[in-house]
Amino acid sequence: MADPAVHASPKRLPAVRQSVYAFAALAFVALLQIVLLTQKGINWDEFFHLTEIYRFRQGTLDHPMQTFWVRPLAWVMDVEGTSVDHIVLIRAFMQAAALATAAGIFAVARRFAGPTAALLCASAYLSAGYVFTQAFAYRADPLAAACLVWVLWIVGAERLSWNKVALGAGLTALAGLFTVKSAFWIVPIGGYALWALWPIPRQEQLARVARLAVLAGGGAALFAIALALHGAGLPSDTAEASAKSLNSAGSVVFSEGLFPQGHFLLRQIGMGLPFAALALLAVAEWRKQDGSARTLVLLAGLYGMLLTLAVYRNAYPYYFVFLLPPVAIALAPLLDKMTARGRAPLYALIFAANAAILFMLDPAEPLPNQRIVQEGVREVFPEPVTYVDFSGHIGDYPRAVDFMTSGWGLKNYRARGVPEISERAQREPIPLFIDNHWVLHAAVTGERAPEELLPEDARFIRENYVRHWGPMYVAGKRIAADAATIRIEVPGTYTIEDAPVTIAGRRYEAGRTIVLPRGQYPVVAKDPATLRWGDHLPQPGIAPPRGMMMSEY
Known part of the structure; x- marks a missing residue:
């Protein structure tokens, strides 16, 4: 032509x-x-x-x-x-x-x-x-x-x-x-x-x-x-x-x-x-x-x-x-x-x-919010720790599992039927959890979602993490006033917050720290208390992100 x-x-x-x-x-x-x-x-x-x-x-x-x-x-x-x-x-x-x-x-x-x-x-x-x-x-x-x-x-x-x-x-x-x-x-x-x-x-x-x-x-x-x-x-x-x-x-x-x-x-x-x-x-x-x-x-x-x-x-x-x-x-x-x-x-x-x-x-919110999360995580954990999230938001920190990359990855994970998150937690502590996808939000809140983790992994997340800041959760336990036992599945140093608690027969005031290996412990608490992983983990000095956290496409 x-x-x-x-x-x-x-x-x-x-x-x-x-x-x-x-x-x-x-x-x-x-x-x-x-x-x-x-x-x-x-x-x-x-x-x-x-x-x-x-x-x-x-x-x-x-x-x-x-x-x-x-x-x-x-x-x-x-x-x-x-x-x-x-x-x-x-x-x-x-x-x-x-x-x-x-x-x-x-x-x-x-x-x-x-x-x-x-x-x-x-x-x-x-x-x-x-x-x-x-x-x-x-x-x-x-x-x-x-x-x-x-x-x-x-x-x-x-x-x-x-x-x-x-x-x-x-x-x-x-x-x-x-x-x-x-x-x-x-x-x-x-x-x-x-x-x-x-x-x-x-x-x-x-x-x-x-x-x-x-x-x-x-x-x-x-x-x-x-x-x-x-x-x-x-x-x-x-x-x-x-x-x-x-x-x-x-x-x-x-x-x-x-x-x-x-x-x-x-x-x-x-x-x-x-x-x-x-x-x-x-x-x-x-x-x-x-x-x-x-x-x-x-x-x-x-x-x-x-x-x-x-x-x-x-x-x-x-x-x-x-x-x-x-x-x-x-x-x-x-x-x-x-x-x-x-x-x-x-x-x-x-x-x-x-x-x-x-x-x-094009929405302007996601990228500034993503930068805020990057900064917030590094303020709390200046040294890399193993974490769970969807897709690897903190790329230079070690991820606990790699299957959460796409709907395809989730589908293969469910087809295998292996609770990979809880199994990885048996091998090493996973102190950090980032709620940045509906499948993870459903796990930590117990809500329903289009895609969900295997029941054992959802239970592990729901029972072993407490909100720390924005979408960031850290390993921890909420201890109700009528609780008789707790099970620690993320070993390490914990800070006691909100109220005194007796663990394994020993009383700890709020603000004290305790080293807890993996296992089950008898507890007594007159008021609701919190165990938070780490030795008085700091709060980020910036406000948590608001609005969209991830660009769809």
């Missing part, structure tokens, strides 16, 4: 001015994202990913699949700051990956349209609903998308040199190491490769197919080698751990019926309405310009990954960062037509306005 030239006319802006408007919109959207990455609340998944870097540095990371990125990011742990600071820093690298994806969209779109329309394609992508709010999120999706969009550019290159083949193989392997769902990109890459093959002479087709085969085979080989080398430095059997991870993923991510995350799809359409409307209109424009079988193959490739939304369990908001680059490229002919009519400034304004609205609507 030829690049139509955009000529100046009395009623139309000159091509250069239209390009300036398109580039200004792209820069504005990117600038808003850069600001947002420093202000947006951190999602549970980002906290969890940070804990994997800590586990890698401590030599306890035990699975090689989809953890390769811990190696290039391990240096972040040497930077002074809290878990929140480290995630914000990593987000800057994710934003760079998002900009590399936008550049790849521009590069591929230039094969179907002029530079102004290609810039608009990149702006449409970055401002497209959840892409705007998730493109910098600390996950594998931005990294994989950045690699794969350039593989797409390579397979459609007019001249497929061996240097491009080698680069494509490396990027393919890297994307697979970031996330195994990179395999979904076979659809757009294959469709675009066929489109590029279609018109060339048969002899050249055979030569090009051979080079594409080398690219694919080389990518697979590099992936296997890099995975083995990565796994060799971990305390696990690489092959066994990889097979277990893949089997678990296969049994879960395609097992929840049609449109398992349909509500997020509807939100994406609403948040990125200009993108969704243009994606529909672009199909008609392609067919109008060239309704050949070759075009149909290309369209099937560029739009084909959208079908995964019907069955893929993990089609959460961040997935659209990974999913939509090929669709953004498909907008090129339509946006080229609009540019030829002098409407590039209008579309630039639409994309910029959509991003600005999403920027203003």
Whole structure:
């Protein structure tokens, strides 16, 4: 498809001015994202990913699949700051990956349209609903998308040199190491490769197919080698751990019926309405310009990954960062037509306005509250202690259990039927508990929730922790006036509060401390009293957080 030239006319802006408007919109959207990455609340998944870097540095990371990125990011742990600071820093690298994806969209779109329309394609992508709010999120999706969009550019290159083949193989392997769902990109890459093959002479087709085969085979080989080398430095059997991870993923991510995350799809359409409307209109424009079988193959490739939304369990908001680059490229002919009519400034304004609205609507509470919790925990426990929470909010402190990372992790935990929290407490004290998810809130309060811990773990939490400050609980016991015995399941030094209490025949005044090993003790208390773990643990000197504690997405 030829690049139509955009000529100046009395009623139309000159091509250069239209390009300036398109580039200004792209820069504005990117600038808003850069600001947002420093202000947006951190999602549970980002906290969890940070804990994997800590586990890698401590030599306890035990699975090689989809953890390769811990190696290039391990240096972040040497930077002074809290878990929140480290995630914000990593987000800057994710934003760079998002900009590399936008550049790849521009590069591929230039094969179907002029530079102004290609810039608009990149702006449409970055401002497209959840892409705007998730493109910098600390996950594998931005990294994989950045690699794969350039593989797409390579397979459609007019001249497929061996240097491009080698680069494509490396990027393919890297994307697979970031996330195994990179395999979904076979659809757009294959469709675009066929489109590029279609018109060339048969002899050249055979030569090009051979080079594409080398690219694919080389990518697979590099992936296997890099995975083995990565796994060799971990305390696990690489092959066994990889097979277990893949089997678990296969049994879960395609097992929840049609449109398992349909509500997020509807939100994406609403948040990125200009993108969704243009994606529909672009199909008609392609067919109008060239309704050949070759075009149909290309369209099937560029739009084909959208079908995964019907069955893929993990089609959460961040997935659209990974999913939509090929669709953004498909907008090129339509946006080229609009540019030829002098409407590039209008579309630039639409994309910029959509991003600005999403920027203003993003809740401001979570990130400041998360910083408050980081500071509060460190005031109470300046030295790391083992703790329970959802996703690893305090990344540089040791977590008692690792299954609380997602709904998937909770589902597997319940399927195993092993009370992992209470079993871990039998091996070592767990002084700290952070109430930062409904499954934990239900455990500590006894309320019902959509997801719950196993009864033994819920009992352990409910009976062995007392609120200390905000969402922070510490090991402790409430002793009722009519209590006869207490059972200590978190051994250590305890401070007696509120009222005197007699423990194992000895009276202790309020304010005294007592060392209690694990076990059951007779008690006598005339008034309600409290045992609080630690030797007069301080209260944080800051007010506890109010409002949202976690960014949903």
